[in-house]
Amino acid sequence: xxxxxxxxxxxAALRTSARVSAELLVVLVMAAAALWLLSRMWSVVWPLIVxxxxxxxxxxxxxxxxxxxxxxxxxxxxVTVLSLLVAAGIVALIAVPVASQSGELAxxxxxxxxxxxxxxxxxxxxxxxxxxxGASAAAMDRLxxxxxxxxxxxxxxxxxxxxxxxxxxxxxxxxFFFLKDGPRFxxxxxxxxxxxxxxxxxxxxxxxxxxxxxxxxSQAFVGLLDAVFIGLGLWIVGVPLVLPLAVLxxxxxxxxxxxxxxxxxxxxxxxxxxxxxxxxxxVLAIIVAVQQLEGNVFQPMIQSRSLGxxxxxxxxxxxxxxxxxxxxxxxxxxxxxxxxxxxxxxLREQLSEPPHEPEAGERLPAAPGPS
Numbered sequence: 359x360x361x362x363x364x365x366x367x368x369x370a371a372l373r374t375s376a377r378v379s380a381e382l383l384v385v386l387v388m389a390a391a392a393l394w395l396l397s398r399m400w401s402v403v404w405p406l407i408v409x410x411x412x413x414x415x416x417x418x419x420x421x422x423x424x425x426x427x428x429x430x431x432x433x434x435x436x437v438t439v440l441s442l443l444v445a446a447g448i449v450a451l452i453a454v455p456v457a458s459q460s461g462e463l464a465x466x467x468x469x470x471x472x473x474x475x476x477x478x479x480x481x482x483x484x485x486x487x488x489x490x491x492g493a494s495a496a497a498m499d500r501l502x503x504x505x506x507x508x509x510x511x512x513x514x515x516x517x518x519x520x521x522x523x524x525x526x527x528x529x530x531x532x533x534f535f536f537l538k539d540g541p542r543f544x545x546x547x548x549x550x551x552x553x554x555x556x557x558x559x560x561x562x563x564x565x566x567x568x569x570x571x572x573x574x575x576s577q578a579f580v581g582l583l584d585a586v587f588i589g590l591g592l593w594i595v596g597v598p599l600v601l602p603l604a605v606l607x608x609x610x611x612x613x614x615x616x617x618x619x620x621x622x623x624x625x626x627x628x629x630x631x632x633x634x635x636x637x638x639x640x641v642l643a644i645i646v647a648v649q650q651l652e653g654n655v656f657q658p659m660i661q662s663r664s665l666g667x668x669x670x671x672x673x674x675x676x677x678x679x680x681x682x683x684x685x686x687x688x689x690x691x692x693x694x695x696x697x698x699x700x701x702x703x704x705l706r707e708q709l710s711e712p713p714h715e716p717e718a719g720e721r722l723p724a725a726p727g728p729s
Contacts, residue, residue: 581611
């Protein structure tokens with residue numbers, strides 16, 4: 359005889375589903391409102407995020423100087439100046455060798471273009487000089503017709519560079535204040551919050567800060583691995599400017615997806631104009647292999663251990679972040695996922711019931727024996 363469904367249980371299940379759906383809808387609306395507010399305040403939020411990343415990277419040195427008795431303002435000033443010097447040194451390592459070999463690179467580019475033209479003129483393409491000249495004339499006409507859009511693109515690029523400089527300056531000042539007054543923040547926050555929030559939010563903030571530091575350090579380690587392996591491959595192949603390319607690879611590792619593509623494109627281009635197409639293909643294969651190992655093995659493993667996230671969660675977070683917000687979303691996806699995990703674990707700790715301890719004289723239930 360088949361069981362008969364209970365109308366009361368079905369109605370109760372529907373009511374529970376409706377209530378849970380309504381609560382989830384309210385949570386999603388609040389999350390959407392919070393994201394909208396963040397987007398409206400992005401000109402302030404983005405420098406704050408950059409400053410937090412820089413602070414987590416330089417905090418160990420500032421804390422070391424504090425423990426040696428340095429005043430907070432002096433320790434923060436020294437660390438900030440050292441950070442500027444390191445940034446300037448990185449730029450010098452990239453720019454000076456490139457400038458010294460700019461003549462050779464220009465000749466290599468010209469020779470590469472001529473080789474490409476000769477290859478296109480032969481089989482299987484058999485493109486004649488008249489066709490190349492016609493294509494060049496058509497390209498010039500199109501370029502002249504699109505002067506207005508080119509001007510607007512240049513204006514947009516100048517505006518982007520200007521906004522980037524403003525962001526860098528604000529982030530630098532914020533980093534100095536975070537390094538100087540960071541230890542005072544949690545006590546001040548505790549005094550401002552009422553009731554239980556005075557305990558919960560500082561604890562979550564402390565764990566979030568530790569998680570953010572783990573993310574920045576793990577990202578720096580992954581970038582170092584990329585720079586070492588790719589630089590070693592470039593040195594074996596005999597590509598010039600190995601050190602600047604390795605430094606560029608390390609710096610670009612902090613910008614997911616686009617950073618790796620940019621650094622790889624520069625390395626392949628230099629190999630093409632200096633060593634020829636064969637070495638350029640070898641360099642491309644080396645970069646693709648290292649990037650695949652980094653993206654699918656090194657980064658998920660290192661970040662999953664340091665952040666307490668599964669490697670699959672890291673991959674899915676980067677994919678979702680890049681699809682929602684491009685490069686910025688890919689950059690922030692993993693730390694945001696880690697911070698969500700921190701909040702979730704803390705909520706689980708607070709909502710979990712303590713384990714039952716037997717009272718005096720109470721007997722524990724016997725373990726089930728074999729039947």
